[in-house]
Amino acid sequence: MPKNNFTRTALTGACLLAALTLGATPAIQAATPVNTAANKASAKGQAFNQLSHQFIEALWLLDPDAALYAGRYEQAAKLPLPDAATRARQLAFAEDWLQRFANVDEAKLTVNQRTDLAQLRNKLESDRFYLGSFREFEWNPAAYGVASALDLMLSTDYAPLPTRLRALSERIAAIPAYYRAAQASIKNPTLEHTQLAIRQAPGNVSVLDDVAKAGQSAKALKPAEKALLAERIAAAKGTIQGQIDFLKGLEKELLANPASARSFRIGAALYEPKFKLDIQSGRSAEQTYEKALAAREQLLAQMDQLADQLWAKTLGDAPKPADRTAKIGHVIAKLSERHVARADFFKEIRRQIPVLQDWVVKHDLLTMDAKKPLVVRETPVYARGVAGAGIEAPGPYRPQDRTYYSVTPMDDISDAEAESNLREYNHWMLQILNIHEAIPGHYTQLVYANKSPSLVKALFGNGAMVEGWAVFSERLMLESGYGGNEPEMWLMWCKWNLRSVTNTILDYSVHVKGISEAEALDMLIRQAFQTEQEAREKWRRVQLSSVQLTSYFSGYSEIMELREARKAQLGDKFKVKAFNEQFLSYGSAPVHVIRELMMQR
Template sequence: MKLRHALPLAIAALTLIAPAAAPAKPRPVAHKVAAKAANAAFAVVSKRYIAARTRFNPTEATTLGEHRYDALLPDISARGRAAQEAEWRALLAAMNRIDRGALSRENQVDYAMLDNQLRYDLWTDNRLQAWRWDPQIYNSIASGALYGLAARDFAPWPQRLKNATARMEALPAFLAEARRQLDPARVPKVHAETVARRNPGIVDTVTDMLVPHLGEFGATDRARFEAAQARLKTAVDEHQKWLDTVLVPQAKGEFRLGPQLYDEKMKFALESSLTRADLKARATASVAAIRGQMYALSRKVLIGRTGAPPLPDQPSTTQQQAAIEAALALSYAQRPPRDGLMDKAKETLKQATDFVRAKGFVEVPDTPVQIIEMPRSSWGYAVAYDDAPGPLEKNQPNFYAIAPIPPEWSDEQATSFLSEYNDYMIHDLSIHEAMPGHYLQLAHANRFPGTLRAVLGSGPFVEGWAVYGEGLMMEHGYLDNDPLYQLTVLKMRLRSVTNTLLDIGIQTEGMTRDQAMDLMMNTAFQQEREAAGKWVRASLSSVQLLSYFTGYEEHRELRAEAERRWGKDFDLRKYNDMVLAHGSPPVKYVRALLFDMPVI
């Protein structure tokens, strides 16, 4: 997630865009000495944090590109949590001894982000206690431990297979410890059922991604691998039995956080000045505005068509609904076959990339991107995701992962899903996940000179940029200004807004499934399969769904402010590249850096 050479370029660009400033006054020698000492002390703290985080979380270390711990698993016992808590408190104490005001401006940003993350981690373990009730934590570690070794060619296969063998040997004890940590009475039913479905994916990763490369091994190493694989299969089967016969039947926990915990988590996760009430008010207003835009486009599409519904200048709610549904139905009819999702994603990614290069409104990276089928262990959470290489990896591909249609779905269910993810929507999905969305943004971020910010990247910055990127494509006439494509972009934006209302409603206001489905299917025009999946996702997580609307609002407002401040000197290419030159910090810190404002 990061940038080696873009920062100097961004600073140079700023001198071309921003109004001329008065020459800086020389700083006193004492200030320079204090700044040098503060920055040196913070560099020590940053290095210590990265070292501790990768040591405590070996599976995450693998994905970050730190491979010293590739044979290990994290200690998820009470002892392991205590050791981690002691280190986080020690780091906070060390940070309190640093004069934050004497730090460089970039280090002031990193200081604020690290302080927030350390406090968030302590809150999660001690206040939220997710380790006690969320089995997804342990399933994610177990499946990621093997997937992270197999997915990218960061080392020769024999080395990776040896480390995978060591992790397979450790996984039976890990799964047993997970069972000891979880309190079934506190586990929500939806969490238990979801992990019960995902659990077999641990073995699938071995079979599908590791076994085909056993030819790289000699006889001794292969025998050890196969013995570890057999023991792992037995352990996963045992864990499955526990999930099916103990955890799922006994799961009685409440999946809703409630207002107090939600607000506390939101403050840490978003690092934004927006409150829950602010977000709900903004989202409610945005729903009305976006539906108005969708109605205007629908009139454009439907006027003159046989059987079109009434299209008055001032429609009633019912007339607006009917018109938008009728226009969207035209896009639903253009969909890939059941087995054609991957091919369509590849086609749309190439088309979007060619378009961004041609328009030149942002620098396009040359790092590789691959479209892959989402591993089974990740099914059931999102339709697609972007998996960028870690900040310590070099020349590794970015993965744009897409979930296949489950084989057990009926043709009716598959049609519902593909009506949602029709040709236009797959265009927009490729834009959001890859170009100029996540892939492009994270490739820029990976150049930033420093690992800490990459590890602490802001979800709202990342997700908000992807939604902003969708708007950039529509703004520049992608697909020849096809109104059905533009209608799809607005539908996706409406989804990001209703994600906020959905998350707040479910987690803090007791929103029922029927109410949530009505919001998604009627207010936001989502198909039944998409809405049903989002209900599960919103039940399995909290606050993350706010990232899209929060981040988009912040990116939108930041660009508007830059246009006002810089006037005729505003240049979109330079602005976008400058925003991306600082990694993935909260947008408020990018604002401070762009406009030379205090970092607070």
């Protein structure tokens, strides 16, 4: 999965934003124009373009961290403080801009502008919801961390290293105040998010060590600057250790008195509005859950037929169970014995990337840009503990920067746990993982998103579209003949697709229906054929996130519906590559928005 609103994922909730004098004229000059599509807009349409531009520039002043992830570094030295005053300014900002956008006359806008306006309103309504109702800043200690932005500044050549180090030094100087504000904000934490914060905290120290090493080796820094940087890093590391002690104190209290801990389950009252804002689907959360139940049955029927087809090949003369679930499970378990060695896991991932790119080009599925760098790396410590793999892509202001395909290593798990992981990501599943995360999945989609003529749609991306495309891309590859149309590959694709469907069922069942850990694990292991290690990691993930797991199936199902509608509309004129490239040309807009834009052409 990709990371954050600006292509870096948002599992920790709304950004905690910095101060801004509301209504002031932004001082930052935009590096990329807004709404550059060749529209002959009316005077009011042109006024909306300017208003959108003003909003985005004001947002970067309000939120320097979000600006970094979008590729804007003018305020890189500023570390936003997660305090009550900042949140009050953020809420006032959202209310102010919602009113400004409410005054826009939609009748005078083009369809592209109207859909941009809807995205801007949704972003602001979402910020208001997270601050006013969801209030994750009170109960999720893992929402507070400084490593990601520091790592991004250090590893991105947006300016000469000495300039970046000076900005890093200023940002690091504010870390003690940052964690004081964080501790004051935490009111009623969940045990699970507290433990995640403890696990991720050492990653903040390791990034500071990287900055220290770069600072000492930088010849252009004056001795006094190096000394000041070293002093600030030492103070920051002491603060982070104090934060770890604070978190461990919270954990001790919560373990001693579990009844005092807030539940990780967000409940029905928060789930439905969060789903509406995050997913932006034409369906409600409950309707999506019901649709997923029906999709699960369709997949199981298909898997039943494939298991019959593969039984003799995989299990010989062994008696075939009458129970459908047991039969499918036996075949998958046998096939899963074929997997890469633990020591070769990363090597195999790196080997497959150019193979996938060659397939996409040779089968005319998409136009690929070979110049866009993709780096496979181990997930940084500060980002571990939620998902096993993810894409970190550059923002639209700096599309030339590296995209990281981060995979959590198996260094700190037992041989049995590693074997369980490797069976889950067996010979076939590992290929599907790389299709999903890299080519033509997240990596490819985010390259296209950065080329969108609408900066609004590129910046304020919809997670269901992003994840939905990655799931759709798996099917796209198999439909083109990837995997030789072997029943083994199709069975494993069904298992993988069942995972996306089950994500929706699991997330809704846990957060709304309140199912137990035992029920969740049975759903994942017995009913969805996942290995125990994979299932336990998913159980951890559903405790640490909400709604995001529904984005895979929600987005995928809507893309499939759009493709069928487009086929019916175009008939013999429908072309796979044309559909794919047109779909991706709209940035990361919600699927229903893309449908409106595509179907009216």
